[in-house]
Amino acid sequence: MIFIHLQRSSGHKAILELARPVSVGKKLIMSGTMSMPCQGSSRSCQLSLFNSSRRLCQPARPARRSQACRAEAKDQLQEMEQYRQGLSKALQDKENNLKAEAKQGISRVSEESTALPDIKKEQFYPLLEEAGDTLVIVDFYTDWCGPCKVMLPELEKMAQEKGEKAKFVKFNCNAHNKELGQQLGIRVAPTFQLYKNSKKVAEMTGAKIDELRSLIEKNV
Numbered sequence: 001m002i003f004i005h006l007q008r009s010s011g012h013k014a015i016l017e018l019a020r021p022v023s024v025g026k027k028l029i030m031s032g033t034m035s036m037p038c039q040g041s042s043r044s045c046q047l048s049l050f051n052s053s054r055r056l057c058q059p060a061r062p063a064r065r066s067q068a069c070r071a072e073a074k075d076q077l078q079e080m081e082q083y084r085q086g087l088s089k090a091l092q093d094k095e096n097n098l099k100a101e102a103k104q105g106i107s108r109v110s111e112e113s114t115a116l117p118d119i120k121k122e123q124f125y126p127l128l129e130e131a132g133d134t135l136v137i138v139d140f141y142t143d144w145c146g147p148c149k150v151m152l153p154e155l156e157k158m159a160q161e162k163g164e165k166a167k168f169v170k171f172n173c174n175a176h177n178k179e180l181g182q183q184l185g186i187r188v189a190p191t192f193q194l195y196k197n198s199k200k201v202a203e204m205t206g207a208k209i210d211e212l213r214s215l216i217e218k219n220v
Helices: 042-056 061-114 121-131 145-167 178-183 207-218
Strands: 013-018 022-024 027-029 030-035 134-140 166-172 191-196 198-203
Touching: 022 166, 022 191, 121 166, 121 178, 134 145, 134 207, 145 166, 166 198, 191 207
Parallel strands: 134 166
Antiparallel strands: 013 030, 022 027, 134 191, 191 198
């Protein structure tokens, strides 16, 4: 609230004391005293000043603008903070997705590197010629053969163990490869044939991993 004190002084002047800043016309008056000319009796001067105070003594507009600016700045800071938090979460999610994709990629590469090549009849003899004196182990299998599926992980392990000393491949005895399978004497699955210098050096049938290991060691 604004407090106004009027006092008659020499020279017919009144002193206006303000409790806080007010605007008078286009001027901002700070707390303190203000002298104004006073005409007539003290009563008429008092009434004139009180009437003027009701019109002129209003809160300063710059103060209202300052409060509005502070409120607007606060809202903008809150919006910026929300945007920062959202951006940080989006970047974290993106990083997690990239890490997950990288792990899946490594897993796929690992699977591809350990998987045995599945050759067709057109590739069979060229493969043997290319291998030369490197031992080639051919796994003759069918899609519906249960023992063949049991042996496959063991063959992949042995392929990793032997490295370049031996080459492991698969041959699917399906309709496309059936003719060559019959020529090679394949009657049951799984059948394993070992080749060196394009010649068969050993053969066995059945899912007998220890026997196959022994056979490979003798001919590697």
